[in-house]
Amino acid sequence: MQLTRLAPLWSLIKRHPYLILFWVGITWLCSIEHMGMLSWVILPVVSVYACIRYASHLKNDVARKRAVLLMRLSLVSFTIAMLIQHHHDASAKEYRDMVVSALKEYEKTHGQLPASLDDIPTLASDGPRPHYLKYYRDKYGALLYYSSTFSHLNRMKYDFSNQTWKSVSD
Numbered sequence: 008m009q010l011t012r013l014a015p016l017w018s019l020i021k022r023h024p025y026l027i028l029f030w031v032g033i034t035w036l037c038s039i040e041h042m043g044m045l046s047w048v049i050l051p052v053v054s055v056y057a058c059i060r061y062a063s064h065l066k067n068d069v070a071r072k073r074a075v076l077l078m079r080l081s082l083v084s085f086t087i088a089m090l091i092q093h094h095h096d097a098s099a100k101e102y103r104d105m106v107v108s109a110l111k112e113y114e115k116t117h118g119q120l121p122a123s124l125d126d127i128p129t130l131a132s133d134g135p136r137p138h139y140l141k142y143y144r145d146k147y148g149a150l151l152y153y154s155s156t157f158s159h160l161n162r163m164k165y166d167f168s169n170q171t172w173k174s175v176s177d
Contacts, residue, residue: 038091095156
């Protein structure tokens, strides 16, 4: 890539540093665990706004280029946020599978599931568990839940009889 192609971008950054900081903030906010749904709200609004700006300034080349840059910034921000959300989801699935295997091992050695996850030494914790993982056991059986990393609205429940994860809506 030629350096002359980056000159307009550099001049834009020098003239409008708040624009870059704004998009870095949006990317950071949308990439936080359980905040991914926010990006699906922001991207359409920004895209419609940029399309309207582009269409209303067809004769003004500078304004049209700014609208295209806004579309590009929003797409780059959305892509980065979704990649980070994918990483959160993969680590949550790895953690939940580790918890399930520890529960199965405990059940195999003790004949029943533990009363709490703190009964298993490798899972003992002082604070809240990652990914909002919750485990309950009462006289009706055991329940293991965790929230999807994309949004709190989607929770997954482990079915101990079928040994599968099922989506549970609120």
